[in-house]
Structure formats: C-alpha cells, structure tokens
Amino acid sequence: MNQIIPYGKQEITEDDLTAIIKILKSDFLTQGPAIAAFEKAFNEYIGCKYSIAVANGTAALHLCAMALNVKPGDKVIVPPISFAASANCVKYCGGDVVFSDIDLNTLTLDFDKVKLLLKSAAPGTFQGIIPVDFGGHPVQMDLFRALADEYGMWIIEDACHAPGGYFTDVKGEKQMAGNGKYADLAIFSFHPVKHIAAGEGGMITTNDEALYHRLLTLRTHGITRDQSVFKNSIVEVGGDPTKGQYPGWYMEMQELGYNYRLTDFQAALGQSQLKRANAGMEKRLTIAAKYEAAFSNIKGIQTTYLNNPSGEKFRNGHHLYIIQVEDRLGLYNNLRSKNIFAQIHYYPIHLMPYYRALGSKPGDMPVAEKYYAHCISLPMYPSLKAEEQEYVIDNVISYIEK
Ligand SMILES: Cc1ncc(COP(=O)(O)O)c(C=O)c1O
Numbered sequence: 001m002n003q004i005i006p007y008g009k010q011e012i013t014e015d016d017l018t019a020i021i022k023i024l025k026s027d028f029l030t031q032g033p034a035i036a037a038f039e040k041a042f043n044e045y046i047g048c049k050y051s052i053a054v055a056n057g058t059a060a061l062h063l064c065a066m067a068l069n070v071k072p073g074d075k076v077i078v079p080p081i082s083f084a085a086s087a088n089c090v091k092y093c094g095g096d097v098v099f100s101d102i103d104l105n106t107l108t109l110d111f112d113k114v115k116l117l118l119k120s121a122a123p124g125t126f127q128g129i130i131p132v133d134f135g136g137h138p139v140q141m142d143l144f145r146a147l148a149d150e151y152g153m154w155i156i157e158d159a160c161h162a163p164g165g166y167f168t169d170v171k172g173e174k175q176m177a178g179n180g181k182y183a184d185l186a187i188f189s190f191h192p193v194k195h196i197a198a199g200e201g202g203m204i205t206t207n208d209e210a211l212y213h214r215l216l217t218l219r220t221h222g223i224t225r226d227q228s229v230f231k232n233s234i235v236e237v238g239g240d241p242t243k244g245q246y247p248g249w250y251m252e253m254q255e256l257g258y259n260y261r262l263t264d265f266q267a268a269l270g271q272s273q274l275k276r277a278n279a280g281m282e283k284r285l286t287i288a289a290k291y292e293a294a295f296s297n298i299k300g301i302q303t304t305y306l307n308n309p310s311g312e313k314f315r316n317g318h319h320l321y322i323i324q325v326e327d328r329l330g331l332y333n334n335l336r337s338k339n340i341f342a343q344i345h346y347y348p349i350h351l352m353p354y355y356r357a358l359g360s361k362p363g364d365m366p367v368a369e370k371y372y373a374h375c376i377s378l379p380m381y382p383s384l385k386a387e388e389q390e391y392v393i394d395n396v397i398s399y400i401e402k
Contacts, residue, residue: 052215
C-alpha cells in the first residue's frame with residue numbers, strides 16, 4: 001500500500017461541509033443556536049436529559065471535577081489504562097489520583113479490586129471514581145453506582161471511547177454509555193480519531209439538573225445571566241429598583257470558571273456527524289467481527305473482541321480494536337514498514353514521570369503493566385476499506401506466523 005493506513009481517521013462529507021459553511025455565513029460563530037441544537041441532538045442519541053458542549057474532552061473532565069467540588073486532599077479512583085486526561089482532571093483541582101488496576105478481560109477498572117480498595121480504607125477516604133469505557137467497552141455502571149452509593153462517592157464516566165456502546169443492567173435494561181442513568185456525569189471527546197469529529201470538542205452528559213446549571217456557568221467563566229440567582233443588588237449595579245429589574249447588560253460572575261466553550265461551526269460539524277453515528281457504529285462492529293474471525297484461531301494473537309454475538313446484551317463502542325501479542329515492538333515496526341500505522345493505547349498513566357514523581361512505581365498495577373507490554377491497536381474507523389483491512393490482517397498474520 002502506498003497510502004498510510006492509520007489506526008483511526010475522521011471522515012468529512014459534503015453534508016458536513018455544508019453544515020459548517022452555513023454557520024460561517026450566519027451571525028454566530030460562537031455562542032449561537034448551533035450549540036443548543038447539537039446538545040439536544042446529543043441528548044437524543046445518548047438518551048440523557050442534559051448535554052453541555054465544551055471545548056474538548058479534557059475541559060469536560062476538568063469542569064466535571066470542578067462541579068463535583070474536587071478539592072485538595074480528595075482521593076479519586078482512576079484506572080491506569082486510559083488517556084492521561086482521565087486522571088489529570090483530579091490534579092487540576094488539587095485532588096489525589098489513586099490508581100486501581102484493570103481487569104484483563106474487559107480492560108476496564110476491575111470491580112472487585114475497587115471493592116477491596118474501598119473496604120481496606122477508612123470510611124470516607126475516597127470521594128469519587130472515574131471509570132473509563134476503555135477502547136469502547138462500556139463499564140457495568142450499575143455495579144459501580146451501588147458501590148459508590150455505599151461509600152458516598154460520585155462517579156464521572158469517561159465515555160470518550162464508547163458513544164453508541166451499551167451494557168445491560170441488572171434489571172435487564174439496555175443502558176447507553178454515558179446516558180447519565182448511573183454516573184453523576186459522563187464525558188465525550190470530539191477529537192478527530194473519535195466517533196464524532198469536530199476538530200476539537202467535548203460533551204458532558206448528565207441527568208442531574210443542578211449539576212447541569214452549574215456546568216453551564218463554569219463553561220463560561222462562572223458567569224450567569226439568570227436574574228433570579230443574582231447576588232448583587234439592583235441599585236448597586238445601576239438597575240431600576242421600582243421595576244425590580246436588573247439592567248439588560250448585567251451579568252454576574254459568581255465563581256471562578258473558564259472559557260471552555262465550543263464554537264458554533266464545530267457544533268454544526270459535530271451535529272452533522274452525529275447523523276451518521278449509527279451507520280458508523282455498524283461499520284465499526286463489522287470491522288471488529290472481521291478481525292475477530294481472522295485472528296481467533298491464530299496462535300500468538302489474543303483478541304479482545306468482547307461483543308455478545310447476538311449483540312443484545314452488550315455492545316462495545318469500538319473506538320479501538322486491540323490485540324495482544326508477544327513481540328509487540330516487532331509487530332509494530334513491521335506494520336509501520338508496510339504503511340500500517342498501528343498505535344499503542346496506552347502507556348500506563350501511573351508510570352508517566354509526572355505520576356511517578358507523586359509516588360507510583362513499576363509493579364503497582366501488574367495487570368495494566370502486563371497488558372501494556374503486549375497491546376497494539378489496529379486500524380479501526382468506519383471508512384476503512386475492505387481491501388485495506390484485509391491487507392492489515394494479512395500482514396499481522398504473516399508476521400505472527402513467520
Ligand atoms: C479516554 C479519554 N479521555 C479523555 C480524553 C481527552 O479528550 P480531548 O482530547 O478531547 O481533550 C481522551 C482523548 O484522547 C480520551 O481518549
């Protein structure tokens with residue numbers, strides 16, 4: 001192949017371009033109606049009550065940690081296998097990240113290990129938990145909710161990898177990743193390698209009205225325009241006390257927030273892409289099934305395709321398709337020489353120099369570290385052509401069987 005096959009790739013259609021241009025020709029490049037329209041469409045897709053569009057997934061995590069009042073000394077449980085942002089949001093607010101190992105089957109937080117961690121500590125030691133739907137595998141969030149309630153903790157679900165994925169809860173009900181039924185807040189990213197590409201962009205979802213209103217103000221400097229909650233007096237700010245009215249221009253900064261807004265043209269692109277999300281999901285499932293069929297009988301390749309074949313109980317969102325092999329570096333280099341740009345997700349967060357300086361060390365998370373030594377993510381995106389995937393499969397198998 002002359003063309004590079006990356007591990008993930010956005011797809012921009014004529015409809016996407018039309019949607020962006022419409023906004024560029026309109027009155028609002030930011031803070032206009034496209035944001036609310038995207039948020040409403042996202043509510044419908046994910047099945048949550050409220051969505052808050054923000055600048056990127058990291059900003060989404062930061063705002064969630066702020067909205068849940070993470071403060072210095074707070075301890076938050078995070079898996080070591082994720083993008084660093086899943087942990088960093090705790091540090092932004094001065095809290096402490098406590099890593100808990102993953103389950104080698106699901107590659108997400110090991111529920112039993114979290115349970116043990118909580119049991120072994122004094123009550124009230126931990127304030128929150130950030131399960132990550134890693135690779136697209138939706139965490140069994142109802143179990144974590146029960147545990148969080150028992151210990152008085154909040155949950156932020158990092159659903160960046162799993163829009164469109166779902167699990168079935170103990171009541172037998174299908175729950176879309178990030179739908180706000182069990183987690184207090186969930187977050188998504190619209191980075192180009194993700195399911196919905198907006199350049200940069202993110203979304204927070206929740207069913208909690210109070211958190212929703214707080215997040216709306218935190219997204220824009222902690223400023224509110226809602227007269228019913230203003231704290232300063234009408235007279236002081238130059239309004240008309242006889243009419244009980246604040247002046248039209250007045251807005252109030254009530255707490256420290258940020259400018260974490262999304263632009264309207266990014267929102268329009270996101271909404272346009274969202275229309276293809278179901279079709280994209282189907283393609284991801286087809287690609288995963290084809291990899292699985294090709295690799296399942298090859299000695300030396302461990303697959304992590306976790307779907308129930310009936311597709312009813314569980315659906316992996318398949319941001320990634322990961323295999324584990326003995327000679328990972330050799331396979332990676334060999335694929336690169338063939339223009340297949342596979343990727344590694346992820347180097348364990350607790351072994352990043354920043355977190356080592358805070359006390360973590362090799363051996364702390366044995367399952368995550370073992371997984372990291374062997375994992376490799378193969379190309380997975382809806383526009384991956386059949387012949388490209390066959391080329392990837394042939395090259396992986398011929399390297400492993402050499
Ligand atoms: C699991 C996970 N969480 C958070 C993020 C952060 O999202 P963003 O890149 O939009 O800031 C990413 C993106 O790479 C991610 O993969």
